[in-house]
Amino acid sequence: MPAIDFKVIHKDRLSAARSGSLTTPHGHIDTPIFMPVGTQATVKAMTPEELCEVGAQIILANTYHLYIRPGHELVERMGGLHRFMHWDRPILTDSGGFQVFSLGELRKISEEGVRFQSHLDGSYHFISPESAISIQEALGGDIIMCFDECTPYPAEYDYVRRSTELTTRWAGRCLEAKRRDDQALFGIVQGGMHRDLREQSAGELCAMGFDGYALGGLSVGEEKGLMYDIMGYCGPLLPEDKPRYVMGIGAPEDLIEGINSGFDMFDCVMPTRNARNGMLFTATGSINIKNAVFADDSAPIDGGCACYVCANYSRAYLRHLYRSGEILASRLNTWHNLHYYLSLMADARSAIAEDRFTQFRQEFYAKRQ
């Protein structure tokens, strides 16, 4: 019996958008969904109770970071990630594949795996597809990811091809290494900005039979239009009856486009990181709470927002907290941004259920004019 069960509940009449229900060992998730990023077993500035309050159904944690500190064995001894961080809803662990990309100088890729130099103390570590799976099994997330190379951009076609083929071979090794049957394993489609490589990658991964499929290697510097094109032609390449996940995406409009192309799951540091840097999302666009125009502004961040922060605090106060370097600024800003993202997803699900996603999408853009 598979670790997760995914059902498409409704397919939008005019687009590829769909709503669904994903059941995991730690409960079910309504899709499309946004997954807040909690790299180090914490969504920065939020307690699990607060995450529930903003509507989070599943969060992300990271293999590389937790392996480096505090160590996956320790997490396992503490009862696994859920118990360790006091979050009893679903967790997805990223494999460390993105760190192959982001750590740049600090790593060396070979057929066998990746040699990393710790960003904390410079010590050397080796992560292979097998060890990435083993670490993720120790961490105990509901959904684990194949170890991949997030292909850099721009890159020579030949590099992208070899990188994509390596990711595919690693995917086979991940599948082979997997032991636990209470975790779902997702494959990751690479292929850079090349349609033929994306098609090749998707075809080969689908033939292997994963529990879900992710689109990786996007938003690495390419034009938004290019990213949307890729989501557009990659969605249909993936099985309809499995969850489809775009990794690392994105800005609110990117999620809308991803949903429009038939994707179900998204994660991004944008709402949390940008919150800590003073950027707040509203229905009419984003604002920078640091700006002097908000000094005397008694209005909430977003007049139409139903979150705790908008119900109780003014822009003037939030600006003051930010400028004063107060911890509460990070907390309240993160709270609002996550609420914005998660309610956007809830609204999208309702729109899909009522066959009006296309209209919803148009209204989304119209409000930001």
Next chain:
RNA sequence: GUGGCUAUGGUGAAGCGGUCAACACAUACGACUGUGACUCGUACAUUCGUGGGUUCAAAUCCCACUAGCCACC
């Protein structure tokens, strides 16, 4: 009253005769897409208390004045 010390942007300050006056903070604006991020980037003194002088060249040397601080009477 006498002697000494010090005067550089919103702030704290570098500078000790020779490119566009260092740096930090503050301020303003921007960026951030599977987190190496309460981070990063850009802007911000045509001018160095005031007035004169020396020099090819002065924030830097000299003189006077003004202001502040310290000591003594």
